[in-house]
Amino acid sequence: MKDIVIKTRHLRRELWIWIGCFVILCGWNAYGIALHHTAWSELYTLWYVLLPLSLLFYLLLLPFRYVGHLLLRGGCCGKRNKGENA
Amino acid sequence: MNQNKKINRRDFLKELGFTAGTATLLSSFPWLAGCTEQHQKETAGEKPARIGVIGPGSRGQYLLGFLMMNPKADVVWLCDTYQPSLDAALKMAPAAKTCKDYRQVLDDPSVDAVVIATPLHTHREIAVAAMEAGKQVFCEKSVARTLEDTRAVYDTHKRTGQILFIDQQRLFDPVYIKAMEMIRSGMFGEIDGIKTFWNRNNDWRRPLPSPDLERQINWRLYKEYSCGLMTELGCHQIQMGTWIWRKLPTKIYGQGAIVHWKDGREVEDNVGVTYTYEDGRRMTFDSIISNQFYGLEEQIMGNLGTVEPEKGKYYFEQTPPMPGFLQILNNIEKDVFSSVSFAGPSWDPEVARQNHGAYILGAKRDFLDGTGFTVDAFVEAVLSGKQPPMIAEEGYYATILALLGQQSIEENRELPFPEEYRIDYL
Numbered sequence: 001m002k003d004i005v006i007k008t009r010h011l012r013r014e015l016w017i018w019i020g021c022f023v024i025l026c027g028w029n030a031y032g033i034a035l036h037h038t039a040w041s042e043l044y045t046l047w048y049v050l051l052p053l054s055l056l057f058y059l060l061l062l063p064f065r066y067v068g069h070l071l072l073r074g075g076c077c078g079k080r081n082k083g084e085n086a
Numbered sequence: 087m088n089q090n091k092k093i094n095r096r097d098f099l100k101e102l103g104f105t106a107g108t109a110t111l112l113s114s115f116p117w118l119a120g121c122t123e124q125h126q127k128e129t130a131g132e133k134p135a136r137i138g139v140i141g142p143g144s145r146g147q148y149l150l151g152f153l154m155m156n157p158k159a160d161v162v163w164l165c166d167t168y169q170p171s172l173d174a175a176l177k178m179a180p181a182a183k184t185c186k187d188y189r190q191v192l193d194d195p196s197v198d199a200v201v202i203a204t205p206l207h208t209h210r211e212i213a214v215a216a217m218e219a220g221k222q223v224f225c226e227k228s229v230a231r232t233l234e235d236t237r238a239v240y241d242t243h244k245r246t247g248q249i250l251f252i253d254q255q256r257l258f259d260p261v262y263i264k265a266m267e268m269i270r271s272g273m274f275g276e277i278d279g280i281k282t283f284w285n286r287n288n289d290w291r292r293p294l295p296s297p298d299l300e301r302q303i304n305w306r307l308y309k310e311y312s313c314g315l316m317t318e319l320g321c322h323q324i325q326m327g328t329w330i331w332r333k334l335p336t337k338i339y340g341q342g343a344i345v346h347w348k349d350g351r352e353v354e355d356n357v358g359v360t361y362t363y364e365d366g367r368r369m370t371f372d373s374i375i376s377n378q379f380y381g382l383e384e385q386i387m388g389n390l391g392t393v394e395p396e397k398g399k400y401y402f403e404q405t406p407p408m409p410g411f412l413q414i415l416n417n418i419e420k421d422v423f424s425s426v427s428f429a430g431p432s433w434d435p436e437v438a439r440q441n442h443g444a445y446i447l448g449a450k451r452d453f454l455d456g457t458g459f460t461v462d463a464f465v466e467a468v469l470s471g472k473q474p475p476m477i478a479e480e481g482y483y484a485t486i487l488a489l490l491g492q493q494s495i496e497e498n499r500e501l502p503f504p505e506e507y508r509i510d511y512l
Contacts, residue, residue: 032410042409049411 017061022054114270115263117474120466121459129158129469137468138163138191138221139182140212141204142175144292145226149201149253150178152461159465163191168302170295188212192219199249199468201461202226205305206312210235213250214242222249224464228317229485233507236489240482240509249473251464252481254325256395258463259456264446265386265395269330274388274400277330280369281385282323284315287378289347290355307351313492314353315342315373319382320491325484326384327361327369332512334483335361335369338501340494346376359491371491394443398451401443479511 026043029050033042112119119125135158139150142164153159161179165188166172172184191197192215199222202212210230216223223243229252230236243250256262269277292303305311306318327335342357355376361369386393391402408416467474486507494501 028414029411032412032414034410036407036410036413038407038410038413042411046409046411049409 017065018054018058021057021061022050025050025054025057111267114267117257117463117476118263120463120470120472120474121258125466125470129466132158132469134158134160135465135468136160136162136196136198137465138165138194138197138200139175139179140165140188140191140200140202141171141208141226142166143168143171143203146171146201146203147175147178148457149203149224149226149461150175152458153201153465154178155458156462156465158469162197163194165191168299189215192216192221197221199224199464201464206317207231207305207310210239213239217242217246217248217250220246220248222464222468224251224253224461225481226253227481227484228252228313228321228488229481231311231313231317233486233489233493233504236482236485237507240478243473243478247473249464249467249471250478250481251460251467252478252485253457253460254322254477254481254484255456255460256322256325256329257456257477257480258459259395260459261398261446261451262395262456265393265400266329268400268446269386269388269393273391274386274393274402275390277386277388278367279387280326280330281387282320282326282370282383283372283380284319284323284382285372285374285378285380286382287376289349290375291349304351307353309352312353313489315355315357315375316340316359316371316488316492316495317485319373320357320359320371321484321488323382323384324361324369324371324487324491325480326386327363327487328480328483328512330386331363331367333363334503334508334512335363335487336503337362338487338490338494338503339499340491341498342495345374354495357491357495359494361487361491393446395446398446399443400446401439401441405441476511479509482509483511 029043029046032038033040039045112122137153137159139146139153139161140163142150143166146166150161150164153161161182164172164175164179164182164184165186166175166184167186172186176182176184185191188200191200200212200216201224202209202216203226204212206228207230209225209228210232213223213225213230225239228236229239239250242248268274290304290306294300294303301308301311306314312318327333338359338361340357340359342354344351344354345356347355356374358370358372361371363369381396383394383396386395389403391400393400407413463474490501490503
């Protein structure tokens with residue numbers, strides 16, 4: 001049986017995606033503060049909302065990324081097969 | 087009984103901020119002067135106050151419990167016409183002498199003070215006789231059964247110079263004192279209305295060992311001895327008007343009836359009285375004793391907030407806005423899930439605000455009320471020989487207003503505040 005190996009570059013990529021989710025939510029938070037004229041301290045006082053929500057976003061992205069991955073791989077394989085036939 | 091042990095005198099002073107800046111608090115609540123550490127040191131070397139308890143029934147025993155816990159008080163007499171009450175009290179104060187005639191207590195020159203917890207109609211006779219005999223007096227509320235009797239008790243206090251405490255325990259309740267301080271600071275804006283109510287669901291009867299003791303034991307139910315809900319319950323809450331507004335109402339209108347407990351009683355079991363002040367503000371008192379859902383409360387309503395001292399809480403009208411981010415999420419949720427109005431008028435009923443408020447003392451109260459502190463303050467006053475300001479006057483007006491409410495109910499008409507019962511206060 002083959003070991004599952006998660007490479008460092010995969011870990012780094014996942015971390016960047018999660019940070020991306022968090023940054024988007026922070027931006028959204030700033031927008032909410034500006035829109036509703038609430039306190040700017042909410043940028044850090046709402047960490048208990050933003051942190052779990054960013055994880056949720058990250059998890060929600062997974063199926064979409066998987067589908068995208070399959071589509072991309074399908075496209076590549078198709079091209080490769082054509083090449084092989086030629 | 088042991089409620090005072092949970093919040094001892096030192097804590098009581100601390101709760102109220104009596105640590106360094108006593109002067110500010112004492113200017114607003116001068117009757118608390120006897121509670122200061124300095125005052126207590128002054129009376130610490132004195133011999134204990136020798137006190138007689140007249141009427142140690144259920145309420146009298148409650149007061150007796152506080153006296154027994156106070157090392158500065160020595161209960162030397164117990165007086166009651168009802169032997170079982172006397173026997174029960176004697177178990178609490180075994181060293182005390184007993185008698186059935188209060189005059190025996192008053193004739194004892196070694197007695198400094200008396201606590202009167204007898205049925206309401208006897209208050210005048212005993213309180214006046216006690217003050218005439220040179221005794222300091224702690225009298226259960228209400229002061230007396232009639233307007234004339236109430237005035238006579240107060241006048242005797244002024245004439246003789248003897249100490250008179252009326253057991254309006256809210257004056258010594260840390261929650262009420264703190265709430266009053268907040269109200270005076272303007273936290274809740276202008277107080278535009280006070281709504282008080284006291285509801286319970288029982289017949290207000292005590293068990294009888296023999297039917298011929300009905301009027302002696304259930305005296306609260308008969309008009310010869312009591313004004314029922316007005317003098318036994320309303321008197322406490324009505325005091326809030328004079329305490330907060332420092333004014334007397336100009337008009338009093340009440341209604342009441344025996345609606346539920348038709349068991350031969352004479353006093354109403356369902357009353358409502360409105361006290362209207364010069365500028366139109368109103369204080370109401372309502373009491374029903376066949377439904378206890380809302381219990382008792384005083385809702386003190388300002389344009390910026392509400393205080394509910396019985397719950398120990400206050401609420402602001404404008405609550406801090408929800409964080410901007412959560413507002414956005416809420417709006418999204420509303421857009422997705424809210425129902426679409428199809429036809430007909432839309433109406434948003436003004437149901438009670440879902441506002442959890444905040445505790446007046448910062449946490450839920452873990453004591454019953456201010457009775458223990460009132461008794462302690464009385465003992466301090468007896469030892470120092472000084473009448474704390476406002477105690478007798480607040481008690482006097484609370485009784486007068488309760489009695490006027492009862493009179494209005496009985497005569498079914500609006501009454502003006504009678505000038506002859508105005509005293510030099512407010």
